[in-house]
Amino acid sequence: MGREVAAALARWPALDDHPVRPRLTAVCDANAGALAWFDRIDTVRLRTTDHRYLLADERIDVVYIAVPHHLHEELYLDAISAGKDFLGEKPFGIDLHAGERIVRSLRNTPEVFARCSSEMPYFPGAQLAIETVRSGHIGKILEVRASFLHSSDLDVTKPINWKRVARFCGRLGVMGDLGIHVLHVPLRLGWVPSRVYAVLQDVVTQRPGPHGRPVPCDTIDNATVICSVGQGRDLFPLTIETKRIAPGETNTWLLRVVGMEGGAEFSTQSPKTVRRFSVRDGRQVWERLETGSQSVFPTVTGGIFEFGFSDAVLQMWAVFLAERAGALGDRFGCVTPDEALAAHHVFDAALRSAKSGCAEPVEVW
């Protein structure tokens, strides 16, 4: 992900009239071999294998921290101690307790600006779906589904990596990898789960290790979590799905909101279109809207062209740096530390639910 962000920053001139002009000046990776890739970025003047060395550099304002989950707490706390603003990766701590310690430290250090990475809501179709919900045209909400679906783990010969080992990825497994991606929009729209029922599947329990021999693969592959949102007559189900084994889905992020008067559905399977529901002249209509390339911050790209993953990363960074500069306005912001912690509370309740076999309350955060 460090390379992905370096490439996004190199494409910064594609943004029209953004208030900030970032420059990538320093890179850290514990694996010295990984640093060589950054030779192609000519603004980089510092390469190090020790993050403390980078954090001690007073000429660095902002840090992007993308490391395996067991290292989030240590590196985020070090960044906070060094007074560096940062965009941290999800799940923002390997578990609820790590997330709590990170967020507590941020609350005690209000001068540090921090957000958590989640780029998929910056697809223009996702923005249009969010706008449709915010416009009030949906009416009373009946149900919401938010999913992030992968399928490369269908291949049982795929070698093990740190994301498939609980010690490094966390007991959350796939929820830690993909959960904040699906909860970003619901939480921002005020849909805070109060109770969850989870079905968590550890489907593939062994994978080829470094020498080809099978080693344990002990993380949750697929998580289906049904959440209660709202109360009384406003109660509705929010189904969140995070899956590593969803046959046919390669990186499908989906949001579907259906209400009594309208609905909106966006999936990156059809990245150029949003489906919108309405009732017209007594008829039920699902219409298809073409979205084009423009997202939260305008770019030089022609409106008719396609938008993709790397555009979403660019938009997320444009949003993060604009908000840091106090210039975000009413645009859709990145995941806040409080939202990352709220997501941890949902995942924690999901783990409890899988153990008890019952719906479990989400602790107040």
Ligand SMILES: NC(=O)c1ccc[n+]([C@@H]2O[C@H](COP(=O)([O-])OP(=O)(O)OC[C@H]3O[C@@H](n4cnc5c(N)ncnc54)[C@H](O)[C@@H]3O)[C@@H](O)[C@H]2O)c1
């Ligand atoms: N936003 C997204 O779409 C997205 C996608 C993939 C991964 N991620 C997140 O990004 C983070 C990293 O995932 P990844 O896929 O890039 O992993 P990766 O394994 O590809 O890269 C992690 C890098 O961290 C380095 N590293 C390990 N320990 C380090 C240390 N102490 N100091 C400095 N560098 C160290 C490793 O050498 C490696 O190069 C995770 O939190 C993951 O959940 C986000």
